[in-house]
Amino acid sequence: MKVQDLKVAVVDDNVFKSMEIKRALEFNGISNITLLNNQEDVWNLLNREEVDLIVTDMHYPLEKGAEADLHAGYILLEKMKEKGIQIPVIICSSLNYLPEGAVGVVWYNRMKDLNFEFKEVLGRVMDNLSKEL
Secondary structure, eight states, X not given: OOGGGOEEEEEOSOXXXXXXXXXHHHHTTOOEEEEESSHHHHHHXXXXXXXXXXXXXXXXXXXXXXXXXXXXXXXXXXXXXXXXXXOOEEEEESSOOOOTTOSEEEEOOTTSOHHHHHHHHHHHHHXXXXXXX
């Protein structure tokens, strides 16, 4: 599998940040990107389609129309583990931490160029995916 073949779900309730992430992924050759703003939509997508990579913020609503949950990213990772879902997850957050279960982190800062930050982490994702094959 090549990086341009990845189907990526981006989960963030901030439209501007989602678009910056999308642009950075496109810069790195990925075009099959689905933008989501709540965890309910993530589970609906995973039930319908195969996804190769999830890029998630840590704070966003668990359901449509709900307030942002400060633990949403952790909840996503925990539910994926419980369900045996082994899709690589990259955290893209303004808080620079790497929770268990994530393959990498891109620290979000409007002053940073996300293109090259994602390039490094996507390289690790592709290495891990090639080892699984």
